[in-house]
Amino acid sequence: MLNKWFLSQNVVLGLITTKTTTSKFNNPLFNQHFSFPFSLTRFCTTTSQSESVTHPFAASYLINNFGFSHESALKAFNLKQVRFNTADKPDSVITFFQNHGFSHDNIRIMIRRAPWLLSSQPHKRFLPKFQFFLSNAASSSDIVPLLTTNPRILRSSLDLEKQIIPLFELLSRFLKTNKDIILCLIRYWTAFATNPYHLIVSNINLMSDFGVSDNVIGSLLQSRPSIFGSKDLIKSLEEVKDLGFHPSMTNFGTALMAKKCMSKKLWDEKIDTFKKWGWSDEAIIRAFRCRPELLLASIDKINLVMSFWVNQLGWNSLALTKRPHIFSYSLDKRITPRASVLQFLLMKGLQKKNASLVTPLSYSENLFLQKFVFSFKVDSDYLLKLYEETMKIAYPMENNGMPFTN
Structure with missing residues (x-):
């Protein structure tokens, strides 16, 4: 992986010195990439004679209408997950979703994720929840994309009174608007539903008593609510505090997320990775205090940034301890293009040798171009070409499944 990536980067730095699947069915509605015609109010559910003998009706319905494999x-x-002998029930589900703003693609994605939806009674199971969502400032355009990828909140007709409304009232203490609450509940329903309500309440109260601000609690509820299902949260709170984070500060929440959302083994492996590149324990803690997102970076990302910085550019890894946010930037789209410009300027003597090599990476793109490209009149054309060509090489690399964060 590293060799493949660095082969591309060597090309970049060299600039400085010089399958469609055929459907089994004849009807185009039945292939895997179908979209339902708007004129249809019922889905086609016919099957061949051999299929009807081989498969139950419900299975054939999934195959013919949603591209399921046999x-x-x-x-x-x-x-x-599916139990029906006629098209009446699943057709009523499809009609319900169409009437509430779901496109055919939305419906297809939902059913492939949650085929149990088709066995539901929509006006009993779905409608009360939709009415609740819409009555609390969420619009169809807000909830449709979230429900498309997170349909679990629609599963039980009992959830509304027993879980959704109590959680809505609890979250109203920490989130600013009803819309924010509804979107949070839909997006993270699995985390909320799989942890007992009393445990979530207990951990929220524990955080408040520990001195964590309501804003930080709200931020964690909207990003990593699984933290509130922890049975040893006090231990993590104490560990983060011992690392030098004050509970009332905003970065306490990010540090808690980093500490709580990975195993001790993975935490230690990341620490060892930084040490391999010359960072001391003190330097790691100092960088973590400055930017707690540092340890949310994957080990692959840490190694890629360090290898590029040290091995390709020949620069000191300790420089990154002062600006650890570099590990949250895209290596290909941000770090490499800018580093290639800075390296050229150093080689030409246009950049002071003691000038920071890390600070320019944090500038906005416009500011970086103004200060390090356009301000050098003689070389500006070449610098811009170098920057843009590096960017062009970066885009295909960014799509090769490498573990980058933006």
């Missing part, structure tokens, strides 16, 4: 359709049936 295996996945039968699995959904055998797990009792």
Whole structure:
């Protein structure tokens, strides 16, 4: 992985010195990339004679209308996710979603994620929740994309009174608007639903008593609510405080997220990775206090940034301890293009040798171009070409599955 990436980067730095799947069905509605015609109010559910003998009706419905494979359709049936013998119930579900602003693509994605939706009684199970969402300042355009990818909140008709409304009232203490609450509940329903309500309340109260501000609690509820299902939260709170973070400060929440959302083994592996590149324990703690997001970076990302900085550019890794936010930047889209410009300026004697090499990476793109490209009249054309060519090489690399964060 590293060799493949650095081969591309050597090309960049060299600038300085010189399958469609065919459907099994004839009807185009039945292929895997279908979209339902708006004129239809009912889905086509016909099957061939051999299929109807081989598969239960519900499995054939999934195959013909949603592109399920035979295996996945039968699995959904055998797990009792779909149970119907006619098209009436699933058609009523489709009609319900269409009437509430879901596109055909939305519906297809939802059903492939949660085929159990088709066995539901929409006006009993879904409608009360939609009415609740919409009555609390959320619009269809807000909730449709979230429900498309997170349909679990629609599963039980009992959730509204027993979980959704109590959680809504709890979150209203920390989130600014009803819309924020609704969107948070839909997006993270799995985390909220799988942890007992009393445990969530207990951990929120624990944080408040520990001195964590309501704003930090609200931020954690909107980003990592699974933290509130922890049974040893006090231990993590104490550990973060011992690392030098005051509970009332905003960065306490980020540090807690870094500490709580990874195993001790992974935490230690990341610490060892920084040490491998010459950072001391003190330097790591100092950088973590400055930028607690540092330890949210993957080990691959840490190694890629360090290798590029030290091995490709020949620069000191300790410089990064002063600006650890560099590890949250995209290596290809930000770090490499700017480093190639800075390296050229150093080689030409246009940049002071003691000038920071890290600070320019934090500038906005416009400011960086003004200060390090356009301000050098003689070389500005070449510098801009170097920057843009590096960027062009970066884009295909960015799409090769490398573990980068923006």
